[in-house]
Each structure stands twice: as structure tokens, then as C-alpha cells.
Amino acid sequence: MGEEETTELKLKLVQELAKSGCGPSDRYTQREEDRPISSCFLPSSSSFPQVPIVNLHRLFNGDDDEAHKLGSAVQSWGLFQAIGHDLSPSFLDEVQDVSRKFFQLPLEVKQKYSNLKSGKFELEGYGNDHVATKEQIIDWNDRLYLLVQPEDKRKLEWWPENPSSFREILHEYTMKTRKIADLILLALAKLLKLDENYFVNELGDEAEVFARFTYYPSCSRPDLVFGIKPHSDSSVMTILLLDEEVDGLQVLKDGKWVKVPSIPHALLINLGNQMEIMSNGIFKSPVHRVVANSKERISIAMFYSLEPEKILEPSEHLVSESRPSLYNKMTVKDFLIAFFEKFSHGVCTIEWLKV
Numbered sequence: 001m002g003e004e005e006t007t008e009l010k011l012k013l014v015q016e017l018a019k020s021g022c023g024p025s026d027r028y029t030q031r032e033e034d035r036p037i038s039s040c041f042l043p044s045s046s047s048f049p050q051v052p053i054v055n056l057h058r059l060f061n062g063d064d065d066e067a068h069k070l071g072s073a074v075q076s077w078g079l080f081q082a083i084g085h086d087l088s089p090s091f092l093d094e095v096q097d098v099s100r101k102f103f104q105l106p107l108e109v110k111q112k113y114s115n116l117k118s119g120k121f122e123l124e125g126y127g128n129d130h131v132a133t134k135e136q137i138i139d140w141n142d143r144l145y146l147l148v149q150p151e152d153k154r155k156l157e158w159w160p161e162n163p164s165s166f167r168e169i170l171h172e173y174t175m176k177t178r179k180i181a182d183l184i185l186l187a188l189a190k191l192l193k194l195d196e197n198y199f200v201n202e203l204g205d206e207a208e209v210f211a212r213f214t215y216y217p218s219c220s221r222p223d224l225v226f227g228i229k230p231h232s233d234s235s236v237m238t239i240l241l242l243d244e245e246v247d248g249l250q251v252l253k254d255g256k257w258v259k260v261p262s263i264p265h266a267l268l269i270n271l272g273n274q275m276e277i278m279s280n281g282i283f284k285s286p287v288h289r290v291v292a293n294s295k296e297r298i299s300i301a302m303f304y305s306l307e308p309e310k311i312l313e314p315s316e317h318l319v320s321e322s323r324p325s326l327y328n329k330m331t332v333k334d335f336l337i338a339f340f341e342k343f344s345h346g347v348c349t350i351e352w353l354k355v
């Protein structure tokens with residue numbers, strides 16, 4: 001057995017650590033200079049920058065003011081709160097509810113979906129994030145990670161059957177959020193004066209969509225750890241359903257960490273690296289992080305990623321002599337391998353891909 005595999009096997013689930021009353025050990029403790037100190041943190045108050053809010057109902061009905069708001073949100077923040085979507089509050093509550101119930105199950109039940117198979121890490125399933133080296137500082141969360149689209153690539157053995165409605169709710173959430181994602185992609189293409197189907201077609205039927213259910217156990221020393229360390233998403237776009245009770249997400253804006261407040265039943269739309277690249281840097285993929293809390297927290301992320309064999313590059317309409325491509329080309333598959341390797345070492349932007 002290789003050394004890395006041994007490292008993985010020794011790790012406990014964070015939820016079990018928290019339950020046993022142990023605080024975070026060295027493996028979770030950030031170096032002093034990296035800790036979530038409050039000096040660079042802006043509380044949300046009217047005198048500080050506020051995360052933009054876009055009304056999707058107005059946007060999808062051709063409201064120019066809303067399109068303008070979207071444009072400024074994705075160019076200066078790279079993320080926004082989406083209200084006015086057509087998902088009912090009771091359905092979103094159900095999504096939250098089945099997620100919470102899954103993490104509340106006894107360990108033996110959840111282990112049926114473990115992302116360690118004979119000690120080897122699998123992308124899908126329940127467990128820790130990938131631990132690449134012994135030096136890696138581990139985030140204070142457990143996750144359930146599932147490929148939800150294309151449908152014929154789903155591996156149902158990873159999909160919980162408990163709570164009994166989990167699979168059905170996840171399927172319905174996948175279909176409904178994909179419609180919202182496609183409509184947002186249309187609006188984004190229009191902003192760049194591209195064919196309005198440009199991003200929808202780039203994503204296409206073979207796009208890989210992953211659902212990540214992240215459980216952040218309560219932590220006795222939230223000042224020492226991260227729920228998720230600073231990063232930008234690898235996706236084209238991410239749709240996040242935030243915990244309604246407990247905040248934790250923060251976004252880096254002009255060098256300051258700004259709190260992303262949870263608005264009940266809103267969706268948080270976050271552009272990822274693939275969109276930054278396709279838009280040749282016009283749209284931003286923001287650096288964000290999650291701080292731990294003395295209360296537990298859950299979030300559900302849907303990541304939309306281009307088909308693995310595709311070449312990741314800016315739209316040719318956004319490249320000219322005066323604005324050459326800012327990024328080196330590679331396949332999506334190679335990009336993702338490099339991304340996850342760098343993420344585990346705490347790299348949080350795509351500076352490394354720049355020409």
C-alpha cells in the first residue's frame with residue numbers, strides 16, 4: 001500500500017471528530033498567517049459593499065435594468081444572489097431537509113457510500129476531500145459528491161437511498177436547476193454580444209454536472225480552521241443553496257473578505273474558472289472561502305463543467321489583436337487534474353494558466 005493511501009485511511013470524518021469532542025488537530029490547523037482573522041473581514045452592513053442581487057424573473061423577461069445589474073455583478077464580483085427564480089420555497093426546504101437527514105444518519109449507514117474503495121480515493125461518494133500529501137491542511141468539512149448529469153453516467157450505487165426520497169429530490173433539483181443555469185448562460189452570452197446560445201451549446205448534453213453536499217460540523221476552534229480554504233471554482237458556473245440558519249461563506253472583493261449573507265430561498269450564482277476563460281477574463285471567477293462556526297452548517301453546490309474532452313479556451317469572438325487570449329489552452333480534463341492538484345496545495349486563482 002502506498003504512503004498516500006495510508007494517509008487517507010488514517011483520517012477520521014470531521015463529523016466524527018466533532019462528535020467525540022476533539023478540537024481540530026494539527027492536520028486541520030491553518031498556519032498563523034493564513035487563519036480567518038477578522039482584520040481583513042468586512043461585516044455586512046450598509047456602509048460596506050454588498051453582494052449584488054439579481055431578479056431572474058425580471059432578467060428572463062427582458063428587463064434591461066436587470067441585465068445591466070447582472071453585467072456589473074459578473075464583471076466586478078463574479079457572483080450574485082438570484083431571487084425571483086421559479087423553485088418553490090417548499091421544494092428548496094425539502095432539498096435542504098434530505099441533505100441534512102443524510103448527514104444525520106449513523107456512520108455505518110453513510111459508509112455504504114464511502115469515497116474510499118479499498119483505501120483508494122474516488123471522486124464520487126461520501127467522505128473527506130482528497131488528501132494528496134501528509135502536509136496538506138484539511139478543511140473542516142465532510143462531503144457527498146455525485147455526478148448528476150449526463151444522466152447515463154450516473155453511478156447510482158453512490159446515491160443514498162436513505163432518506164427514501166433523496167434520489168427523487170436530487171433528480172428533480174438537478175433538472176430544475178439546469179433550466180435556471182441555461183437561462184443564466186443565455187443572458188451572459190447576450191451581455192458579451194455572442195450568439196445567445198453560445199455558452200448553452202458549449203455546455204451541451206455531455207457537460208458534467210456534479211452535486212456537492214457539504215457538511216460543516218460545529219467547531220470548537222473556528223479561528224484555527226477553514227470550512228473550505230480560499231479557492232475559486234473550477235466550473236463554468238456553480239449554483240449554491242446556502243444554509244438558511246448559519247452563515248459562513250465569504251468572498252474576496254478588492255482585497256477584503258465580504259460576508260455572503262444567506263437570503264432565504266435565494267440561490268447563489270458563482271462563476272467558475274471555465275467561464276472566466278471562455279469570456280477571456282471579462283467575467284470573474286471570484287476567490288471565496290467558508291469559515292467554520294460553533295454551529296453546524298450545510299450547503300449544496302451544483303457545478304456545471306464542460307465535457308472533459310473539450311478544449312478550454314476563450315470564445316474566438318472575444319480574442320483579437322488588441323485583446324489576445326489571456327490563457328493557455330488545454331483540455332478540460334487536463335485542466336481539472338491540474339486544478340485539483342493545485343487546490344489541495346491552497347492555490348486559489350488561475351494565474352498559473354495565464355499566458
Ligand SMILES: O=C(O)CCC(=O)C(=O)O
Pocket residue numbers: 212214228233240242248249288290298299301
Ligand atoms: O458552503 C458554501 O457556502 C460554499 C461551498 C463552496 O465554495 C464549494 O463547494 O465550492
Ligand SMILES: [Fe+2]
Pocket residue numbers: 231232233288
Ligand atoms: Fe466554491
